[in-house]
Amino acid sequence: MIDAKLLSALQGQLIFDEGRRNKQYKDVLGNDTIGIGHLVRPQDRELIKDGMVSDDQINKWFVEDIQEVYDSLTKSLLTAKWFTNLSIKRKAVIMGMVFNLGFPGFCRFIKLIAALNNGNFKNASIEILNSEAARTLPVRYRRYSDDMLMG
Numbered sequence: 399m400i401d402a403k404l405l406s407a408l409q410g411q412l413i414f415d416e417g418r419r420n421k422q423y424k425d426v427l428g429n430d431t432i433g434i435g436h437l438v439r440p441q442d443r444e445l446i447k448d449g450m451v452s453d454d455q456i457n458k459w460f461v462e463d464i465q466e467v468y469d470s471l472t473k474s475l476l477t478a479k480w481f482t483n484l485s486i487k488r489k490a491v492i493m494g495m496v497f498n499l500g501f502p503g504f505c506r507f508i509k510l511i512a513a514l515n516n517g518n519f520k521n522a523s524i525e526i527l528n529s530e531a532a533r534t535l536p537v538r539y540r541r542y543s544d545d546m547l548m549g
Contacts, residue, residue: 400468407490408464409434412497415538418456422449426534434460435497467493470501480514485549488519491526491542498538499531523547 416435425431430438432446433456445455471481471492481492492514496504505511510525523546526532532539 400465401486404468404486404489404493405461405464407486408493408497409460411490411494412460415494415498415535420450420453420456422446422451432456432459434463436460436463463497464493467496467501471496474501476505476511477514480517484514487545488549491545494538494542495526495531498535503531519546519549 412434418434419432422430422432422438425435425437432438432442432451436442436456436459438446442459445451471477477492481489484492492504495507507525507529509528510522513519513521513525523543526539526543526546529539532543
């Protein structure tokens, strides 16, 4: 189960990055999205009335989405060893990246993962910026890089 401090830190970070919307919208890739960057799945459609959802539903989806991100990081042989030992701020960076990119997308950051596995936060911060994601969302990934460095 995800720590309450981490959940709170991540919620603030993702509301800043993604926004919080009760009305369904298209994300930059054209996907139906609602709440705090929640990708609308077929099973979600019955809960959306006239393109809208309640604050309670947004909160429920957010906790589910973040728990899924957390579980992917803590249960993977690729990431579990180093992820569990990170500070809350660094965990929030990694979880924000996985939330944005998906776990398979994050796993393409081979040099970042190697740096984290070695506890080299300077190289990890550099590798965060060495990506298409950083070129697409430069402000977000600059902040992620700085947070990774400063911990």
